[in-house]
Amino acid sequence: MTAGPVPALRGTALTRTYGSGDTAVHALRGVDLHVAPGELLVLRGRSGSGKSTLLHLLGGIERPTSGQVHLGDVELTALSEDALLAVRRERIAFVFQSFGLVPVLSAAENVEVPLRLLRVDPRERDDRVAAALAAVGLARHAGQRPGELSGGQQQRVAIARALVARPQVLLADEPTGQLDSENATAMLDLLQALVHESGVAAVVTTHDPLIAERADRVLEIRSGEVLG
Numbered sequence: 303m304t305a306g307p308v309p310a311l312r313g314t315a316l317t318r319t320y321g322s323g324d325t326a327v328h329a330l331r332g333v334d335l336h337v338a339p340g341e342l343l344v345l346r347g348r349s350g351s352g353k354s355t356l357l358h359l360l361g362g363i364e365r366p367t368s369g370q371v372h373l374g375d376v377e378l379t380a381l382s383e384d385a386l387l388a389v390r391r392e393r394i395a396f397v398f399q400s401f402g403l404v405p406v407l408s409a410a411e412n413v414e415v416p417l418r419l420l421r422v423d424p425r426e427r428d429d430r431v432a433a434a435l436a437a438v439g440l441a442r443h444a445g446q447r448p449g450e451l452s453g454g455q456q457q458r459v460a461i462a463r464a465l466v467a468r469p470q471v472l473l474a475d476e477p478t479g480q481l482d483s484e485n486a487t488a489m490l491d492l493l494q495a496l497v498h499e500s501g502v503a504a505v506v507t508t509h510d511p512l513i514a515e516r517a518d519r520v521l522e523i524r525s526g527e528v529l530g
């Protein structure tokens with residue numbers, strides 16, 4: 303038997319409970335999952351099923367009530383806050399439904415933010431920002447602010463910003479939630495191509511069946527548990 307690819311990201315026996323006693327909400331009830339480099343995994347489930355919570359645990363934004371998250375051979379759940387912040391900056395990127403762009407910065411300046419945080423040399427920053435914007439088809443819109451771009455274009459800026467620092471993990475929470483179906487489809491085709499090309503391990507949440515069609519693998523989550 304040959305070993306499969308090393309998972310970039312692994313969650314083991316993850317639980318997350320909010321509150322306690324009679325009012326406790328068991329948002330996750332023991333989830334195991336793994337994502338390989340270059341794989342686009344879609345988490346599908348109804349509102350309230352636990353998708354966002356799982357994404358937050360995988361990205362180290364929240365800590366699980368129990369269980370572990372590993373990124374390569376680093377156990378995120380064992381790190382101090384400072385060490386976790388450093389790993390998040392260097393290796394994990396998020397894309398949100400609401401884009402999360404800074405309104406007063408141009409598209410290029412938004413994409414540059416992660417490179418500034420990582421203290422990348424200014425000349426290299428310019429080259430990488432230009433390449434990231436070109437990869438999402440927005441080279442000609444580099445100087446425009448988010449308010450001067452369409453929703454689909456803004457989400458493409460958010461994707462360029464997410465990938466510019468060459469993370470190992472990309473986590474996207476309902477990235478097409480605010481897009482019409484044409485823009486959503488185009489965005490997903492782009493996302494899938496970029497994931498395969500860059501080798502990032504990607505987890506995308508959705509209720510949208512269009513997204514599932516473009517996944518390498520789909521996991522269904524219901525009431526805090528992965529089905530199947």
Ligand SMILES: Nc1ncnc2c1ncn2[C@@H]1O[C@H](COP(=O)(O)OP(=O)(O)OP(=O)(O)O)[C@@H](O)[C@H]1O
Nearest residue numbers: 320321327329347348349350351352353354355356
């Ligand atoms: N900070 C919190 N405090 C208390 N309960 C929470 C908190 N965050 C999430 N929950 C609860 O945990 C459960 C799972 O929520 P979660 O946001 O993960 O679902 P979701 O599948 O992402 O939903 P949606 O598709 O609507 O975003 C829900 O019952 C929610 O009310």
